[in-house]
Amino acid sequence: MTDGAARILYIEDNPQNMRLVRKILVHHGYTVLEAIDGGSGLQTAYIERPDLILVDINLPDIDGLEVTTQLKQHPELRQTPVIALTANAMIGDRERTLAAGCDDYLPKPVSKQDLLDTVAKYLQRGDSE
Numbered sequence: 001m002t003d004g005a006a007r008i009l010y011i012e013d014n015p016q017n018m019r020l021v022r023k024i025l026v027h028h029g030y031t032v033l034e035a036i037d038g039g040s041g042l043q044t045a046y047i048e049r050p051d052l053i054l055v056d057i058n059l060p061d062i063d064g065l066e067v068t069t070q071l072k073q074h075p076e077l078r079q080t081p082v083i084a085l086t087a088n089a090m091i092g093d094r095e096r097t098l099a100a101g102c103d104d105y106l107p108k109p110v111s112k113q114d115l116l117d118t119v120a121k122y123l124q125r126g127d128s129e
């Protein structure tokens with residue numbers, strides 16, 4: 001799905017980050033679903049089956065790593081790309097997020113071009129499904 005109609009779930013508790021990322025994605029033709037904590041993010045993923053999931057690591061209930069682990073255990077969502085967003089990027093973030101099952105990782109503040117490139121890369125990968 002590369003025509004911009006892809007549905008992306010963003011799980012993020014920070015309203016400013018949500019607004020910024022939503023604006024970039026909507027401007028590029030994506031549909032953005034929103035969740036403000038891990039529990040509602042999982043529920044939305046189960047119900048809506050988005051094409052791709054962006055997940056903040058620091059969430060108020062269960063963290064983004066646990067969210068990812070649960071998503072990757074779900075038979076219908078296992079193949080859905082999950083990209084982690086982490087604040088205050090530290091050495092080891094990439095390893096931690098990939099170990100939890102995230103397909104990729106973007107440090108905050110998110111660069112617009114990195115976001116768009118990474119999203120496009122993982123949506124293209126799903127074309128054959």
Ligand code: MN
Pocket residue numbers: 012013014056057058059
């Ligand atoms: Mn957060």
